[in-house]
Amino acid sequence: MTQPYKQNFFNFDESKKNNYIHTNDIIDLINLIDKNNYIESIDIILNKYQMIKENEYFEKISVRKQHGIYYTNFKLAYKITQEALSTNTGNIVDLKFFEPCAGLGIFVITYLEYIYKNYTLNNTQLEKILSNIYISDIDGSALFLAKCLISKYLKIKFNINYIIQDSNIYIGNVLHSDNNIHTTKSLFNINFKFDIILTNPPYKNLKASSKELTQVEYEKYQNYCKFTSKLIRKELQLQQGTINLYKVFIELIFEKFSTDSANIGVIIPSSLLSDYTSVQLRKHILNNSKINDIYLLSESTNEFNSISQAMCYFGAKKNNASNRIKIIDDNTLNSSYQINLNDMNEIDSNYSLVKLTDNANYILETIHKFPKIQSIESIYNLRGELDLTLDKKYITEKKTKYPLLQGKHIREWGITNDTKYVEESFITDKPTSKKDFINDDRLICQQISNMSTNKRLKFAKISKNHVLGNSCNFVTVNKNINLDYLLGILNSYLMDWRFQLFSSNNHINNYELNDLPINIDNKYVKEIIIYSLEIQNGNLDKIIDINKLVFKIYNLDDNHTLEILDNYNDKYANLLKESIL
Numbered sequence: 182m183t184q185p186y187k188q189n190f191f192n193f194d195e196s197k198k199n200n201y202i203h204t205n206d207i208i209d210l211i212n213l214i215d216k217n218n219y220i221e222s223i224d225i226i227l228n229k230y231q232m233i234k235e236n237e238y239f240e241k242i243s244v245r246k247q248h249g250i251y252y253t254n255f256k257l258a259y260k261i262t263q264e265a266l267s268t269n270t271g272n273i274v275d276l277k278f279f280e281p282c283a284g285l286g287i288f289v290i291t292y293l294e295y296i297y298k299n300y301t302l303n304n305t306q307l308e309k310i311l312s313n314i315y316i317s318d319i320d321g322s323a324l325f326l327a328k329c330l331i332s333k334y335l336k337i338k339f340n341i342n343y344i345i346q347d348s349n350i351y352i353g354n355v356l357h358s359d360n361n362i363h364t365t366k367s368l369f370n371i372n373f374k375f376d377i378i379l380t381n382p383p384y385k386n387l388k389a390s391s392k393e394l395t396q397v398e399y400e401k402y403q404n405y406c407k408f409t410s411k412l413i414r415k416e417l418q419l420q421q422g423t424i425n426l427y428k429v430f431i432e433l434i435f436e437k438f439s440t441d442s443a444n445i446g447v448i449i450p451s452s453l454l455s456d457y458t459s460v461q462l463r464k465h466i467l468n469n470s471k472i473n474d475i476y477l478l479s480e481s482t483n484e485f486n487s488i489s490q491a492m493c494y495f496g497a498k499k500n501n502a503s504n505r506i507k508i509i510d511d512n513t514l515n516s517s518y519q520i521n522l523n524d525m526n527e528i529d530s531n532y533s534l535v536k537l538t539d540n541a542n543y544i545l546e547t548i549h550k551f552p553k554i555q556s557i558e559s560i561y562n563l564r565g566e567l568d569l570t571l572d573k574k575y576i577t578e579k580k581t582k583y584p585l586l587q588g589k590h591i592r593e594w595g596i597t598n599d600t601k602y603v604e605e606s607f608i609t610d611k612p613t614s615k616k617d618f619i620n621d622d623r624l625i626c627q628q629i630s631n632m633s634t635n636k637r638l639k640f641a642k643i644s645k646n647h648v649l650g651n652s653c654n655f656v657t658v659n660k661n662i663n664l665d666y667l668l669g670i671l672n673s674y675l676m677d678w679r680f681q682l683f684s685s686n687n688h689i690n691n692y693e694l695n696d697l698p699i700n701i702d703n704k705y706v707k708e709i710i711i712y713s714l715e716i717q718n719g720n721l722d723k724i725i726d727i728n729k730l731v732f733k734i735y736n737l738d739d740n741h742t743l744e745i746l747d748n749y750n751d752k753y754a755n756l757l758k759e760s761i762l
């Protein structure tokens with residue numbers, strides 16, 4: 182049996198002379214802070230300590246990377262604090278505050294700054310507030326410095342001498358003790374949860390990398406990751422895909438550490454807003470807490486040193502559901518409204534929070550009056566049946582009844598033939614209901630299509646007996662829907678626009694195709710079939726006519742059509758635009 186790796190795997194060697202000298206440097210800087218320069222000075226200190234972690238190595242990886250360290254600057258932390266506290270209704274003096282991965286304690290300081298600016302308190306009240314502040318982090322030296330920094334801030338701003346008590350500080354892995362996910366009781370031996378939680382958690386996949394560790398440590402860490410992932414999946418319900426620490430922290434904060442009506446402020450990777458593997462967490466947060474505004478920071482933001490990841494921040498009030506969320510570019514402060522979340526399921530079952538203009542919202546509402554592929558019983562939408570790795574033994578150069586098609590053979594409206602075939606035994610060895618579709622004509626598209634491609638949905642019709650590799654998706658129908666008609670719809674700019682609006686990676690997933698709305702029955706079906714057949718026979722000019730009809734049957738006017746076509750710059754999109762203008 183593999184032994185769980187001890188939680189102090191990444192604890193620091195405090196006796197390291199190097200580290201000691203650096204810590205003293207930081208203390209010197211803390212001593213220099215005064216009332217006139219504290220914001221700039223704190224930012225300098227955060228940067229300097231982050232540099233120390235950048236230069237400190239564990240095996241082949243910097244401690245900064247290993248612990249997912251990116252300290253939040255004062256101004257940004259203050260904005261997040263404001264976002265979170267603006268909906269607070271409780272008496273500030275009684276509220277319990279927690280920063281679970283505090284680093285140098287910037288969120289404690291901005292919490293106190295917020296209180297300084299918004300409340301008038303006597304010393305007894307202030308001391309009550311201070312005694313309600315709890316912090317934790319895996320980095321003991323950071324917490325030591327956080328204590329010093331917070332005390333210095335209190336001295337210059339509130340003119341009191343106060344040090345956060347050791348009973349309010351937890352040094353160690355906040356996710357779990359050896360065999361249990363942490364609770365507030367196991368962290369601090371208290372019987373309550375927190376009313377306010379503010380943080381910027383670490384972002385790191387729980388996955389060992391041989392590039393970062395030597396062989397011995399790699400194996401140890403791999404065991405640790407397996408053990409921890411299993412524990413997390415057993416005790417936390419909302420984790421999907423590879424475990425990433427930030428998602429675990431978010432679930433712990435919302436589900437284990439906070440009260441039912443808590444105010445929470447976080448800054449996290451914006452993948453939470455649209456990733457397929459964050460759907461459960463996203464839905465849970467949106468359905469159980471009220472978020473009014475979400476601010477986006479682009480990959481090129483200079484809010485953080487050494488980080489190039491798109492981020493977002495927001496304040497959430499628990500015990501309420503989100504309704505209409507404003508998505509705001511932090512850089513420009515341009516906002517755009519997200520669709521009413523009550524209608525969300527009708528549009529995107531993934532609950533993706535993407536920026537939508539008013540026009541985009543209107544188009545979505547209009548086209549989603551038609552049923553989605555997933556709700557139309559007579560349409561099947563699946564991944565190719567032959568696994569190119571696992572079923573390799575069935576692939577042959579010898580001609581058989583079954584030509585093989587892979588994603589690379591698919592063009593829009595047609596295919597290029599391959600010289601490979603599939604043995605008959607593939608069909609007879611283990612017959613499955615999916616393999617039955619080999620006897621049908623089908624529409625196919627690639628499973629992978631680069632996000633930078635102008636038009637990404639490219640379907641072609643294939644005749645029966647083609648076997649499809651898993652680099653293809655296929656769509657097929659029962660008798661009552663015409664396949665050439667469906668091909669015309671799926672290859673339209675409208676469907677591509679709808680698909681791209683919510684796509685967040687290079688895959689074309691069946692669950693994304695399932696969300697496309699299909700107008701099955703209208704007076705233009707015959708015309709669309711004729712155009713579709715003409716295009717398949719090489720008369721590409723008909724792409725213009727077919728697209729015009731598709732916009733028409735989805736009830737979109739010229740303005741909305743042009744708004745969609747603005748995203749395309751190929752020959753046919755340009756001709757279409759000209760024909761409308």
Ligand SMILES: C[S@@+](CC[C@H](N)C(=O)[O-])C[C@H]1O[C@@H](n2cnc3c(N)ncnc32)[C@H](O)[C@@H]1O
Pocket residue numbers: 248249250251252253281282283284285286287288317318319320323353354355356380381382383384
């Ligand atoms: C992105 S930094 C942010 C620090 C601080 N919240 C801020 O905003 O400046 C993440 C912090 O999480 C801490 N950390 C990483 N893994 C942790 C764990 N398993 N338990 C507790 N803290 C952890 C790091 O030491 C680091 O201080």
